[in-house]
Amino acid sequence: MRNPFYRLILIISFLINFCFSSGGSDGITAAEIIDHIRYLSSDRLKGRVPGTPGSKKAIRYIEKEWKASGVIPAGEKGYQQSFEFTSGISLSGYNRFKINETRKTFRVKQNFMPLGFSGTGLFNASVVFAGYGFGAEDSVAWNDYDDIDVAGKWVLIFRGSPDGSQPHSPFADHMPLRKKYMTARDHNAAGVLFVNPYDDNDLEELLPLRFRPSASAGTIPAIHISQEIAQQLLPQNTTLKDLQEKLDNNRSSISFDLNVSISATIGLRTKKSRGTNLLGFVPGDGSSDEIIIVGAHLDHLGYGGKGSGSLQPDKNAIHNGADDNASGIAGLIELAEKLANNPKPLKKDVLFVAFDAEEKGLLGSKHFVNNSVINLENVAAMLNMDMIGRLKDSSLTVGGTGTSPLFEPLLDSLQNVHKLKISYSKEGFGPSDHSSFYIKDIPVLFFFTGTHEDYHKPSDDWEKINPAGEQKILELIYDVAAYIGARDEKPVFTTAGPGERPQGRRRFNVTFGIIPSYSSDEPGLTIDGVRPDGPADAAGVQAGDIIIAIDGKDVQDIYDYMHCLEELKKGQEAAVIVKRGGDTLKLIVSP
Numbered sequence: 001m002r003n004p005f006y007r008l009i010l011i012i013s014f015l016i017n018f019c020f021s022s023g024g025s026d027g028i029t030a031a032e033i034i035d036h037i038r039y040l041s042s043d044r045l046k047g048r049v050p051g052t053p054g055s056k057k058a059i060r061y062i063e064k065e066w067k068a069s070g071v072i073p074a075g076e077k078g079y080q081q082s083f084e085f086t087s088g089i090s091l092s093g094y095n096r097f098k099i100n101e102t103r104k105t106f107r108v109k110q111n112f113m114p115l116g117f118s119g120t121g122l123f124n125a126s127v128v129f130a131g132y133g134f135g136a137e138d139s140v141a142w143n144d145y146d147d148i149d150v151a152g153k154w155v156l157i158f159r160g161s162p163d164g165s166q167p168h169s170p171f172a173d174h175m176p177l178r179k180k181y182m183t184a185r186d187h188n189a190a191g192v193l194f195v196n197p198y199d200d201n202d203l204e205e206l207l208p209l210r211f212r213p214s215a216s217a218g219t220i221p222a223i224h225i226s227q228e229i230a231q232q233l234l235p236q237n238t239t240l241k242d243l244q245e246k247l248d249n250n251r252s253s254i255s256f257d258l259n260v261s262i263s264a265t266i267g268l269r270t271k272k273s274r275g276t277n278l279l280g281f282v283p284g285d286g287s288s289d290e291i292i293i294v295g296a297h298l299d300h301l302g303y304g305g306k307g308s309g310s311l312q313p314d315k316n317a318i319h320n321g322a323d324d325n326a327s328g329i330a331g332l333i334e335l336a337e338k339l340a341n342n343p344k345p346l347k348k349d350v351l352f353v354a355f356d357a358e359e360k361g362l363l364g365s366k367h368f369v370n371n372s373v374i375n376l377e378n379v380a381a382m383l384n385m386d387m388i389g390r391l392k393d394s395s396l397t398v399g400g401t402g403t404s405p406l407f408e409p410l411l412d413s414l415q416n417v418h419k420l421k422i423s424y425s426k427e428g429f430g431p432s433d434h435s436s437f438y439i440k441d442i443p444v445l446f447f448f449t450g451t452h453e454d455y456h457k458p459s460d461d462w463e464k465i466n467p468a469g470e471q472k473i474l475e476l477i478y479d480v481a482a483y484i485g486a487r488d489e490k491p492v493f494t495t496a497g498p499g500e501r502p503q504g505r506r507r508f509n510v511t512f513g514i515i516p517s518y519s520s521d522e523p524g525l526t527i528d529g530v531r532p533d534g535p536a537d538a539a540g541v542q543a544g545d546i547i548i549a550i551d552g553k554d555v556q557d558i559y560d561y562m563h564c565l566e567e568l569k570k571g572q573e574a575a576v577i578v579k580r581g582g583d584t585l586k587l588i589v590s591p
């Protein structure tokens with residue numbers, strides 16, 4: 001416990017609460033489960049986006065249920081632990097673009113638009129044309145920077161590739177705007193001007209501002225400009241269209257100085273939102289300092305939309321998230337009720353946590369583990385419920401079973417009792433909040449009835465929930481908690497599976513063996529954890545270090561880090577600059 005009196009205060013308030021609580025039905029019932037899910041996934045809650053009135057309704061509902069069961073508030077304010085996070089980006093102040101020689105100025109949103117990752121401020125420099133802005137030769141691409149010095153200059157480059165912009169183009173690896181931006185920055189360009197190629201109808205005329213979680217503001221500006229502006233930057237007798245045709249036909253670089261200069265002012269503001277975790281406490285009999293955490297996330301995707309994680313992003317229909325994760329919250333309510341009304345308490349305390357902003361990158365659980373009201377060393381295990389409402393053929397998946405030798409034998413013995421068929425997945429990492437605990441060396445179990453065709457779609461509705469199935473799962477989880485809670489010893493923690501989250505479809509030749517933070521706002525790449533005996537560990541990299549450069553290249557955020565990783569070859573040593581406390585260290589990593 002951080003505060004020695006914290007537990008005492010909680011217990012006294014528990015006893016007071018207990019004497020006055022009405023009792024009610026303290027078992028786990030299918031009828032109550034479906035009632036909770038129906039309310040939490042109703043249209044009234046509008047998809048439970050953090051900080052919105054719909055989310056507040058969900059929060060009030062959980063608080064009311066916990067209170068009625070005698071669950072003790074254990075947050076910073078009642079049950080609540082709130083936190084701030086970056087949730088969007090907008091233009092700010094005066095955004096301006098001017099060709100110095102002709103004194104022509106252009107209008108933001110009409111003729112030009114900064115990109116979400118652009119640097120901000122006033123930038124004044126001459127301009128160089130650099131083709132498609134490719135930086136590496138391979139079987140399809142070439143190096144547009146080979147024959148020209150772009151240091152201190154804007155580079156004007158085409159979006160996409162000679163094959164257009166479809167994601168299956170052989171140029172796909174070279175096309176991302178962010179990739180082209182970092183290549184220009186690696187060549188010390190002062191800024192990047194992107195222009196659309198002709199005849200590519202898939203491209204927006206001007207890119208809207210897009211927010212990417214965990215992206216830092218870049219050091220140099222990145223601006224999307226209209227073809228009309230780009231044409232005005234070119235020498236007379238040269239048309240943008242001709243340049244593109246030459247590039248597409250010759251498939252080699254065309255780079256030259258344009259002998260014009262541009263001054264541009266870019267202003268962007270990040271939008272901050274508040275998330276709220278809920279913490280409810282049920283004390284043990286006082287014979288143990290240890291705590292079991294039972295968690296589930298309360299947020300979902302709202303109306304979907306771009307960047308929400310929706311698989312039907314343009315539908316603009318409420319994503320109710322009945323299975324994901326009203327089902328898990330129903331579990332938190334029912335388990336807490338049963339435990340708080342159990343006349344014989346466990347040895348260990350149990351802390352129930354409803355996490356916010358899971359869908360935005362496990363933000364609530366990360367905040368919880370980094371600003372915990374309890375001493376994490378006392379946490380015996382974390383049990384996470386995310387999508388437990390669609391049990392089919394009694395088949396349940398449990399993740400994290402390799403994180404303690406206790407788990408598989410325990411679940412083996414319980415699955416027959418509860419008539420469930422459990423498939424195990426040993427990895428401690430997974431796509432939900434238990435990952436935040438696993439990287440703190442806490443044994444985790446992740447209960448999950450599997451993905452389905454309504455996953456992250458507006459059709460994830462309560463009618464498709466199997467409440468009797470969920471009841472069986474909750475009774476199993478109750479028994480798991482009761483078993484761990486009745487033991488004198490803490491479950492032994494063991495590492496299980498890769499130490500890094502799978503990086504989507506990206507291909508890397510090498511790995512550092514670190515767990516990057518996806519939520520830090522610090523410039524650089526904050527490391528949440530280091531895989532034992534991995535390359536980073538061998539080089540002396542520690543959790544909490546912030547990587548700021550690799551092989552002389554700036555690392556501002558996770559995208560820069562992945563860019564550097566792509567460039568590294570197996571067996572090639574990399575000089576990694578990290579910040580640790582007030583120090584800057586250079587470490588040699590052999591990936």
Ligand SMILES: [Zn+2]
Pocket residue numbers: 297324325358386387432
């Ligand atoms: Zn979920």
